Amino acid sequence: MASDLRREQLLLRAGFLKEQGLDYVLDRPELHPPGKAAGAGKHPSKPGGDVPEPSAEMAAGRALLAQWETAKECRRCRLCEGRKQVVFGAGDPEARLMFIGEGPGADEDAQGVPFVGRAGQLLTDIITKGMGLERKSVYIANIVKCRPPDNRVPLPDEAAACLPYLKAQIAAIGPEVIVTLGKTAVLYLLGIETPITKVRGKWLSYEAIPVMPTFHPSYLLRNPAAKRDVWEDVQKVMAKLGIQRP
Ligand code: SF4
Incomplete structure (x- = not known):
């Protein structure tokens, strides 16, 4: 049992967390009580043993790890044929705020991390400069984990295969x-087929979680004037989360 847990810790640290940019999670001092070694988790060790109880973030990390282990070899839909790698997601396994986009582009496919191209930089600016958060404190994912050819919109059967x-x-x-980014995320996550202009800025819900639809950063690159709308939407999210404007 103890060796299993230690193996999981090593897996989390050396594999999944590092690849997804999550390895900081087990080393963030603010997540651990004073005096505990980094990576020891939020819960005290059992008497007489040096293996800590799994913390909440480790439990979330493990659940994500299990999904990633399956996804990285996934061939459930045709998008596996053109990918360099699966772009699973990145961020804090205990994030209060999650962004969901459409699918990986060329930069994401090459790096294995979502939203790292020009649109990704814009999203990063929204998170960091707009909301005053660190990018690694939120979680970012897409409807599909493999790059659609020519960056086309994922087809319904592809989205259905990947949605689990x-x-x-x-x-x-x-x-x-x-926060859903663009029309595709609203369509496939919530089953609502409507222009994004009709739903952006209005609270929706997924499994009782408030959902704020807004424009995709790629759209903002083509239509910079829409940044004002996104800022309005982001302010509603900040108010919901009690985040003060920096
Ligand atoms: S897009 Fe999703 S369902 Fe399709 S192959 Fe990639 S991981 Fe699997």
Whole structure:
């Protein structure tokens, strides 16, 4: 039991967490009581043993790890044929805020991390400069985990095949608020087919989690004037989460 837990810790630290940019989770001092070694978790060790009880973030990390272990070899839909790698998601397994986009582009496919291209930089700016948060404190994922050819919109059967991964991510993380980016995320996560202009800025719900739809950062690159609308939407999210404007 103890060796199993230690093996899981090593797996989390050396594999999944590092690849997803999550390895900081077990080393963040603010997540651990004073005097405990980094990585020891939030709960005290059992008397007489040096193996800590799994912390909440480790439990969430484990759940994500299990999904990632399956997803990285996934061939459930045709998008596996053109991918360099699966882009599972990145961020804090205990994030209060989750962003959901459409699917990986070329940069994401190359790096294995969501939202790292030009649109990704814009999303990062929204999170860091707009909301005053660290990017690694939120969780970012997509409807599909493999790059659609020519960056086309995922087809319904592709989204349906991939959605269980996203649902499992949401279940593991348990965000207090989800922000969907663009029409595709609203369509496939919530089953609402409507122009994004009709729903952005209005609170929706997924499994009792408040969902704020807004424009996709790629749209903002083409239509910078829409940044004002996104800022309005983001302010509603900040108010819901009690985040003060920096
Ligand atoms: S897009 Fe999703 S369902 Fe399709 S192959 Fe990739 S991980 Fe599997």
